[in-house]
Amino acid sequence: MLNDAKLRSxxxxxxxxxxxxxxRLYLLVKPNGGKLWRWNYAYGGKQKSMHFGIYPMVSLVEARTKRNEARAILSEGKDPAIVxxxxxxxxxxxxxxxxxRVAREWHEVFKSQWAPVHADDILRSLERDVFPAIGKFPIADIEPPLVVKLLREIEARGSIETAKRVRQRISSVYIYAIAEGVAKSDPADKLAAVLKPLRKGRQPAITDLKKLREMICTAEEDPARPITxxxxxxxxxxxxxPGELRGARWDEFEDLDGDEPLWRIPAERMKGDQDRKREEGGDHLVPLSHQAVAILRALWPLTGACPLLFPSNRHPHKPMSENAIGYLLNRAGYHGHHVPHGFRAAFSTIMNEWADREGKENDRAIIDLMLAHVPPKKSEGAYNRAAYMPRRRELAQLWADMLTATLPSPWVLVERPSKRTGDHSRRRVPLPVSVDFRFPERSKAA
Structure with missing residues (x-):
């Protein structure tokens, strides 16, 4: 048996x-002074040899451990050298x-299943937030603390929702990697519980009229789908x-060619409990301004053959993505400053400020009614949802005049380029005979 003293001397x-x-473990001492650990064994009727490293870089204890591991492999009928x-x-x-490398491969495989805008957003988020932190590490060696560290850095800049999306995307990459055999576990799988919760309360909204117009104008210049x-x-x-808009159907609109155009949103599509959704006479009535009707006039040739006003580009029988308008705002640079739901806060703030300036205190309750808000101490069933319709129509027109004062015609939005070269929403379609209203042809003055 060897010991360290013999080896050193x-x-x-x-x-x-x-x-x-x-x-059969031994140390081979060469004429040049080199000392090499070797182990002899028999496999398949032949004498073979393995080397375990150089002494003293590999100690006696380590050499014996390597020998024992090789003997265990040999006992299983495997050649330890091949293993x-x-x-x-x-x-x-x-x-x-x-x-x-694996994340880019995953993205290439699955991007055809996503809208191009969404696919681009996913890759940009990985390039911005993930690759600099863990991109160069072997995917099989990444542990949860490393992923937590990069997610905490995203949270530190106030992007709580982004951190949650990034975690989901990292996890999706690992699901693919496990299926491909290049990873055994997902270090991001259980991390949702340790991330900061999304802030509740009022969602980001621009409530200054001038800045709101600028934001809409900037977003509308994005090369997005015309219907978006x-x-x-x-x-x-x-x-x-936004959910009520996405589910809007052409058969919910009344008198679009008349003097009192109206959007009647069925009670079952409104926010609330089941009693609210079953409420008789509970439809939400939205009087339409001239500008709103003009949008429908521009939209009709694009989606008039579909039941939905704003269908998905891939599946015309389904509503557009719940993220479509949000992504449009994000690409315009308004992430964290304004969300689709923020248009309600903008309308409420700007119109209530107008009512205060003009001494129209009674209009405050009407503005709430236009937002489908039930006044305090009023039950859903006892609330007259059709009340004050003439004044609601006047306020809707006033809001539209203020909002669109510096915005282009809806027809301009249709004619601007779309990022999707194959976007079939640009096709003009015939008027279905089942619809009981008719839009006139576009005039030169439109």
Whole structure:
């Protein structure tokens, strides 16, 4: 049996010689003074040898550990030398499979399933927030604390929602990596519980009229789908909830060619409990301004053949993505400053300030009614949702006049370029005979 004293005192000779240990482990001492750990074994009827490293870089204890591990592999009927080569090759491949490499491969595989704008947003978020932090690490070696660190840095700049989305995208990359055999676990899987909760309360909104116009104008110049631009303008004019807008159907509109155009949103599509949704006479009535009708006139050739005003580009029978308008605002540079729901806050703030300046205190309750807010101490069922319709129509027109004073015609939004070259929403479609209203052809003055 060897010990450290024997190993240290071993001197080179004219010829190489061995210092043997137990179970065929030995130290080969070369004439040049080098000392190499080797182990002899038999496999497949042949005598073979493995080397375990150079002494003293590999100590006696470490050499014996390597020998014992090799003997265990041999006892399983495997050649330890082959297993070692395969392990080295696997380690090399694992090192080459960095997070960035696998993430870009994942993105390339799945991007055809996403809208191009969404696909671009995903890649930009990875390039901005993830690749600089963990992109160069082997994907199989990344542990949860490293992922938490990069998510905390995103939270530190106030982007709580972004941190949650980034965690989800990292997790999606790992699901792909596990399926491809380049990772065994997902370090981001359980991290949702340790992230900061989203701030509740009022959502980001621009409530200054001039800045609101500038924001709408900037967003409408983005190369988006025409129906997305029109949807945002219509949302701003009607101040309905984004979910109510996405589900809007052509058969919900009345008298569009008449003097009192109206959007009747069925009670079952409104926010509230089941009693609210079953309420008789509970439809939300939205009087439409001339500008709102003009948007519908521009939208009709694009989606008039569909039941929905704002259908998905890929699935015309489904509503547009709930993120479409939000992404439009984000791309325009208003992330964290204004969200689609913020148009309701803008309408409420600006119109109530106008009512205060003009001494129209009674209009405050009407403005709440236009937002489908139930006054305090009023039950849903006892609330007259059709009240004050003439004044609501006047206020809707006043709001539209203020909001669109510096905005282009809806037809301009249709004719601006779309980022999707294959966007079939630009097609003009015939008027279905089942619809009981008719829009006249576009005039030169439109």
């Amino acid at each position: 071993a001197k080179p000779r004219d010829k190489a010689y061995k210092l043997t240990d137990s179970h 070692k080569k395969l392990t080295i090759e696997a380690n090399r491949k694992a090192t080459a499979c960095t997070f960035e 631009r029109l949807a945002m303008r219509f949302l701003a004019l009607t101040a309905v909830r």
